[in-house]
Amino acid sequence: MIVEHLALLKPWMTDYQVTQFQMIDMNLRLKAKIVFIDGSVLFIKEIMIDGQQRKYAYHWQDSQCRLICRWDNAPDWPEVNTFPHHKDLPGGIEASPEIEAAAIFTAIKTRFETETPGEPHA
Numbered sequence: 074m075i076v077e078h079l080a081l082l083k084p085w086m087t088d089y090q091v092t093q094f095q096m097i098d099m100n101l102r103l104k105a106k107i108v109f110i111d112g113s114v115l116f117i118k119e120i121m122i123d124g125q126q127r128k129y130a131y132h133w134q135d136s137q138c139r140l141i142c143r144w145d146n147a148p149d150w151p152e153v154n155t156f157p158h159h160k161d162l163p164g165g166i167e168a169s170p171e172i173e174a175a176a177i178f179t180a181i182k183t184r185f186e187t188e189t190p191g192e193p194h195a
Contacts, residue, residue, distance in 0.1 A: 075103065079107075079178070081175070081181075081182050086107055088108040091103070099123050099124030100124075101119065103117070104116075104117065105117040109185070113133060113136060116130075116133075116134075117130075128146060130143065140163055141163075142162055144159075144172070145161075146159075150166050153166060153168050153169075154168050155170065
């Protein structure tokens, strides 16, 4: 579950909110928002249907609402070798090995450790 992995981001978080949580049998609907010390925000959406079909989007934007990275599995880039998993970046679409919360949070943690993520990227 996502909450288990929040410790990875805790040094950079200023706020965390679960805006929707519904779990009925094997179905899950979760929406959350994490605000970071640089003003950037991560919007999380996880949907699980019958415990098998998973839809997700992790949208990270800077304090000016500009995209930093969005990880999702919408089937809109079939040419990406991790299809349907991919990440949208300011410069385009890339394959995404990060498909679970722990891997996505680790990628964000690495960015905070190595650069200022709220700044625009070239």
